[in-house]
Amino acid sequence: MIVYLNGAFLPAEKACLSPLDRGFLFGDGIYEVIPSYQGAFFLLDEHLERLRRSLREIRMPEPQPEKGWAAVLAELLERNPGGDRSVYLQLTRGSAPRDHAFPAAAAATEFAMVSPIAPLSVDLAERGFAAITLPDQRWGRCDIKSVALLPNVLARQHAVEQGAVEAILLRGGKLTEGAASNVFVVLGGAVVTPALGPEILPGITRRFLLDALRNEGWDCREEPVLESTLRSADEIWLTSSTKELLPVTVLDGRPVGTGRPGPMWGRALDVFQRARERSMATPATGAE
Ligand SMILES: Cc1ncc(COP(=O)(O)O)c(C=O)c1O
Incomplete structure (x- = not known):
């Protein structure tokens, strides 16, 4: 499985995170699960809109990947060919010395992966x-x-x-x-x-x-x-x-x-x- 982590596409087993990541330490992050059918996303704009809303509500600036989220997620799908799949996208407030209050400077952690959607038998x-x-x-x-x-x-x-x-x-x-x-x-x-x-x-x-x-x-x-x-x-x-x-x-x-x-x-x-x-x-x- 190829995952997306902080701007790079790489095999899941090569993707490493700092143990000081605030997602790991505090659950300080948000996520989306976006379905795709035959390679095309369903309601992508609505999911990205809710992602932005979640970020606003936790007062976290939106990380802006160079290509934009739609292109990043589309590339991730292409790199994981298969049937109907969902993309999981998680953004955390990044890695910093452990303190509950927001870090003065920390780059967000961006992570995305793909999972199969099981059809209803x-x-x-x-x-x-x-x-x-x-x-x-x-x-x-x-x-x-x-x-x-x-x-x-x-x-x-x-x-x-x-x-x-x-x-x-x-x-x-x-x-x-x-x-x-x-x-x-x-x-x-x-x-x-x-x-x-x-x-x-x-x-x-x-x-x-x-x-x-x-x-x-x-x-x-x-x-x-x-x-x-x-x-x-x-x-x-x-x-x-x-x-x-x-x-x-x-x-x-x-x-x-x-x-x-x-x-x-x-x-x-x-x-x-x-x-x-x-x-x-x-x-x-x-x-x-
Ligand atoms: C607590 C909760 N409520 C509702 C939903 C359904 O939301 P959506 O239709 O956007 O997937 C989810 C999805 O995972 C959820 O975790």
């Missing part, structure tokens, strides 16, 4: 996925795509140990999101997802799905989802850049709706995929 699309609920123990700025993910790691591990694909998080009796996904519920024909705010990540897939469904006249609402509503939903879906749109059919060991992927999920996936094809037919500008 027919079997899983027919059965759906299990999820568990857990208390949301994360910090108060989950809208920043921070690399400090320990609560998400612990939540996801709980899920895996219980044979579930995702942990769905609850705070103050309300749904927030998944450990690595946004969550939608279907209630009597309406599609509902928590409104944006500091408690959830503004998911790129979430936004794209909402826009695509609304364009086709679906009733979509962004409003609080009570735990009781989640538990009585007809359908539950997860969205993320690498999962696209997954149906949750078992929550905490109990069936969601009929216990099979719901009819609204199948139609929503179709709307999503058609909108994605249209969007990819109009290439991203990579505007920086």
Whole structure:
């Protein structure tokens, strides 16, 4: 695997970082995961926009690779030929003597790598996925795509140990999101997802799905989802850049709706995929 590190493309095993890197010491950095299909990025501009927003929120100047991010990421994809893949891009506040406050001068660390996107198997699309609920123990700025993910790691591990694909998080009796996904519920024909705010990540897939469904006249609402509503939903879906749109059919060991992927999920996936094809037919500008 060829990775990108601080301006160079090199084999992963040759890529070295200082142990004083603030990403390593403090989790002082942010990241993006950008999907690509058949060599072309999907919603690249939106991901780069969110990257800039995360940087602003942590008061970190944007490192500007000479070629621009779009060209760097495109080159990384080319150097790692394969099927559908996601690019992980991480920026940290760089390496400096350990002190919590920002270093007076430190060059940001820029790192990117490529991972395969596993297609949804027919079997899983027919059965759906299990999820568990857990208390949301994360910090108060989950809208920043921070690399400090320990609560998400612990939540996801709980899920895996219980044979579930995702942990769905609850705070103050309300749904927030998944450990690595946004969550939608279907209630009597309406599609509902928590409104944006500091408690959830503004998911790129979430936004794209909402826009695509609304364009086709679906009733979509962004409003609080009570735990009781989640538990009585007809359908539950997860969205993320690498999962696209997954149906949750078992929550905490109990069936969601009929216990099979719901009819609204199948139609929503179709709307999503058609909108994605249209969007990819109009290439991203990579505007920086
Ligand atoms: C906590 C969390 N929420 C939501 C998402 C989905 O965001 P996106 O659709 O931009 O991938 C992710 C993605 O990894 C995430 O980690």
